[in-house]
Each structure stands twice: as C-alpha cells, then as structure tokens.
Amino acid sequence: MTADAATNWSRNIRYQAERIVAPRSMDELRALVTEAESIKALGSRHSFNRIADTTGTLVTTADLDIPLEIDADRRRVRVNGGIRYGELAGVLESSGWALANLASLPHISIAGAISTGTHGSGDANRSLAAAVTGLEILTSTGDIVSFAEGDADLAGAVVGLGALGIVTTVELAIEPTFTVAQTVYDAIPFDEVVGSFDEMTSSAYSVSLFTTFRDRDVVDQVWRKARTDAASAALPAALSHREAPEPRHPLPGVAADACTTQGGHAGPWLDRLPHFKLEFTPSNGDELQSEFLVPRAHAVSALSAVRDLAETLAPVLQVCEVRTIAADDLWLSPAQGRDSVGLHFTWTADEAGVAGVLPALESALAPFDARPHWGKVFSPRDPAEFAALYPGWTRFGELRERLDPRRAFANDLTRSLGL
Numbered sequence: 001m002t003a004d005a006a007t008n009w010s011r012n013i014r015y016q017a018e019r020i021v022a023p024r025s026m027d028e029l030r031a032l033v034t035e036a037e038s039i040k041a042l043g044s045r046h047s048f049n050r051i052a053d054t055t056g057t058l059v060t061t062a063d064l065d066i067p068l069e070i071d072a073d074r075r076r077v078r079v080n081g082g083i084r085y086g087e088l089a090g091v092l093e094s095s096g097w098a099l100a101n102l103a104s105l106p107h108i109s110i111a112g113a114i115s116t117g118t119h120g121s122g123d124a125n126r127s128l129a130a131a132v133t134g135l136e137i138l139t140s141t142g143d144i145v146s147f148a149e150g151d152a153d154l155a156g157a158v159v160g161l162g163a164l165g166i167v168t169t170v171e172l173a174i175e176p177t178f179t180v181a182q183t184v185y186d187a188i189p190f191d192e193v194v195g196s197f198d199e200m201t202s203s204a205y206s207v208s209l210f211t212t213f214r215d216r217d218v219v220d221q222v223w224r225k226a227r228t229d230a231a232s233a234a235l236p237a238a239l240s241h242r243e244a245p246e247p248r249h250p251l252p253g254v255a256a257d258a259c260t261t262q263g264g265h266a267g268p269w270l271d272r273l274p275h276f277k278l279e280f281t282p283s284n285g286d287e288l289q290s291e292f293l294v295p296r297a298h299a300v301s302a303l304s305a306v307r308d309l310a311e312t313l314a315p316v317l318q319v320c321e322v323r324t325i326a327a328d329d330l331w332l333s334p335a336q337g338r339d340s341v342g343l344h345f346t347w348t349a350d351e352a353g354v355a356g357v358l359p360a361l362e363s364a365l366a367p368f369d370a371r372p373h374w375g376k377v378f379s380p381r382d383p384a385e386f387a388a389l390y391p392g393w394t395r396f397g398e399l400r401e402r403l404d405p406r407r408a409f410a411n412d413l414t415r416s417l418g419l
C-alpha cells in the first residue's frame with residue numbers, strides 16, 4: 001500500500017497539515033521550525049493514530065544531508081533519523097555490522113520508530129528505542145539540543161512522541177553481523193502454549209505467536225528466529241513435529257511472498273528478524289492495528305483474558321501476535337521498568353468496528369496495567385491514567401516544557417494525553 005500525499009500508510013488518518021515539506025538543509029529546517037506556529041516531524045507514516053498529525057507543517061528529515069558514520073571502536077552508528085531501518089540495515093550489513101533487533105517490518109523510519117517505543121520480539125531484546133545512545137533534536141526555539149550517553153535526560157528524549165522537537169541525528173549501538181534461522185510451526189494446542197510459555201519464548205532469540213482465536217484451542221503459528229552463533233535451546237515439546245510444511249504468512253490464507261525466508265535456512269539478521277521484506281507491502285495493507293504491553297509475569301493470564309473475548313473480537317480481528325520485550329529505562333517506553341509481553345491485534349480496516357470492541361479489550365487488560373502502543377489505535381482515556389502507568393510522566397512533561405515551551409509540536413493526540 002502507498003499512502004497518498006496527505007494520509008498515513010493505512011489511510012485511516014488524513015493529516016490536517018497545510019503542507020508536507022522535505023527540507024534539504026539544516027538552515028531550511030530551522031527556518032521552517034522557528035516560523036511555524038504548529039509543526040510536526042513525519043516518519044514513514046506507519047502509525048495508525050494521530051500521533052504524527054499537525055494543523056501546521058509536516059516535515060520529513062529524510063532528505064537532510066546527514067552522513068552515515070560507523071564508529072567501529074565504540075560500536076556505534078550515527079545516522080539521519082529520517083532514514084528507514086531497511087536502508088540502514090543494508091549499509092551496516094555490507095560493513096560487517098548489525099543492529100540487535102528489528103520490528104516486524106523494515107519500512108519504518110528510525111526517528112519515527114523510536115518516538116513511539118516500537119519493538120520486535122525476544123526475551124532478552126529491548127525496544128528498538130533502547131539501542132539509542134545519542135540524539136540531536138532541533139527544538140522550537142531553533143536550537144539543536146544534543147543528548148549523549150550518560151546524560152540523565154537521554155532516557156526521556158528517546159521515546160518523545162514527536163513532542164519534543166525534530167530528531168535530526170540518532171546514534172545507535174551496533175554489533176558484529178550475525179545470521180539467523182527462522183522456522184514456523186503450525187497449530188499448537190493453546191493449553192500446551194500457555195503451559196510452556198516461558199520455555200516457548202526462551203527457545204530462540206526472537207519468538208512470535210500468531211493466532212486468530214477462530215479455533216480457541218489452537219495457537220495458529222509460532223515463529224522462532226534463532227541466532228546461529230548462540231547455543232541452540234532445546235525445541236519445546238509442543239513444537240516438535242509441528243514445523244510448517246511450507247512458508248507461512250501470519251494472516252490466514254495470504255501467500256507468504258512478502259515474508260522473510262523460513263524453513264530453518266540461515267541468513268543475515270536483516271533478512272530474518274523482520275517478518276516482512278522491505279520490497280513488499282508488510283502485513284495486509286488493508287488494516288488497523290492496536291497493541292498493549294503488560295508485565296511478562298501476567299502473560300498467560302492476559303492472553304487467556306483475550307481468548308475469553310474471542311467472540312467479541314472476531315468480527316474485526318485478522319490476527320493477534322504475542323511477543324516478549326525486555327525491560328528498558330526510557331521514561332515513556334511501554335516496556336519501561338518491566339519485562340513485557342506485547343499483545344498485538346491486526347484488525348480489519350473497519351474503524352467503527354474496532355472502536356466498538358476496544359473498550360472491552362482495554363477493560364480486560366486494565367487489571368494487568370496494560371500500556372497501549374503509542375503508534376497504534378487505542379481508546380481515549382483520562383490523562384491521569386497515563387500518568388499512573390508511567391513513573392517518568394511528570395519528568396517527561398518537564399523536559400517537554402524546557403524543549404518546547406511554546407507547544408509548536410503539540411497536536412490533538414498529545415493534548416488528549418494531557419501533555
């Protein structure tokens with residue numbers, strides 16, 4: 001799917017912006033920011049809500065002339081925040097380097113992904129934002145503010161919801177390249193999955209569970225991505241003899257052409273860690289998405305609570321994905337301070353239908369202190385609830401007051417959060 005000039009990728013959001021601009025120089029960008037009453041950075045438009053919206057100017061940094069620099073000694077890469085993970089991954093791989101993890105798709109921009117706390121999967125893998133070791137942000141006063149490793153506020157600035165300014169440069173931790181073998185398993189009994197949940201998710205570097213709940217007693221697919229340089233964990237008994245006979249797409253009945261190589265064939269990290277290939281439309285394209293992160297300790301209870309809602313969700317649910325995410329310390333990261341399980345929902349594109357089922361789902365997950373993914377669809381709620389979910393909420397507000405006192409980067413979504 002290609003978004004038209006003024007919509008997000010999934011076309012459920014028409015940006016209210018007067019214009020979308022792609023400056024080529026820092027001077028041009030600075031003039032745009034200082035002259036604008038309202039302005040917002042736009043990444044690759046893969047968020048499903050109004051987080052990237054503004055009534056003023058939308059600006060992408062992708063065309064800024066910021067060189068990509070690899071510092072082999074420090075194991076860091078410095079890069080334009082506007083470029084996509086897929087582009088960065090190709091350059092890193094050709095130089096013998098890798099990122100620790102990727103999301104399900106390589107199409108998203110680095111600044112856009114870190115701003116919403118985007119994550120992949122893996123018991124020991126933190127959010128993509130947690131790989132950030134430095135940031136440069138152009139603020140509404142026209143100043144560049146740098147955050148480096150060791151700065152107390154770096155942890156507040158990374159998952160910034162686009163509300164602090166325009167991220168121009170990002171520094172990320174890298175490691176030597178590695179290879180991964182991806183294998184998909186079919187139709188695992190639900191009771192066996194929940195009975196061996198820890199064994200299942202720890203059995204490979206990155207593990208995802210996909211299910212539609214059409215058969216409540218079965219988890220449709222388990223995707224295991226194993227690093228070939230790590231000691232191989234034993235295959236959980238629930239998966240033995242259940243390897244898929246042919247490549248799978250997470251959505252039932254969809255051909256697997258868009259998916260990365262399966263069947264246990266080892267390949268470079270960038271071609272296995274995402275579920276979808278850069279040159280194809282990821283997922284379905286005709287969809288909405290929501291996701292809620294709960295503490296890992298509640299994984300089985302939360303998943304069972306979702307299964308109890310199967311009939312309610314069925315009219316709009318395409319597939320549910322379950323992933324694990326290690327805790328980080330980023331103030332507004334949905335995985336802040338707690339090892340987490342992400343319960344993701346790929347919905348049909350029926351906005352009213354999704355809005356109709358979300359309250360039941362959110363109430364079922366509320367006892368687990370579920371934190372919504374910032375870039376996906378969630379119901380409006382009392383801002384005090386967000387403050388209660390995030391210990392760093394007030395501190396983030398103070399950082400925001402310092403960087404954007406005139407609220408040039410505020411929008412309807414940040415205002416609805418009470419920010």
Ligand SMILES: Cc1cc2nc3c(=O)[nH]c(=O)nc-3n(C[C@H](O)[C@H](O)[C@H](O)COP(=O)(O)OP(=O)(O)OC[C@H]3O[C@@H](n4cnc5c(N)ncnc54)[C@H](O)[C@@H]3O)c2cc1C
Binds near residue numbers: 040045082116168
């Ligand atoms: C098919 C599909 C699969 C997905 N899979 C995953 C997944 O596996 N895991 C996951 O966690 N999420 C996933 N997502 C959600 C997606 O990763 C997030 O919504 C992410 O934020 C999108 O990045 P983007 O570059 O499109 O940013 P946008 O949606 O364009 O913007 C998101 C936010 O970032 C801000 N922003 C963008 N660029 C800058 C900048 N230069 N400076 C400051 N702020 C900036 C925007 O203002 C906005 O607030 C998926 C989405 C889709 C469509």
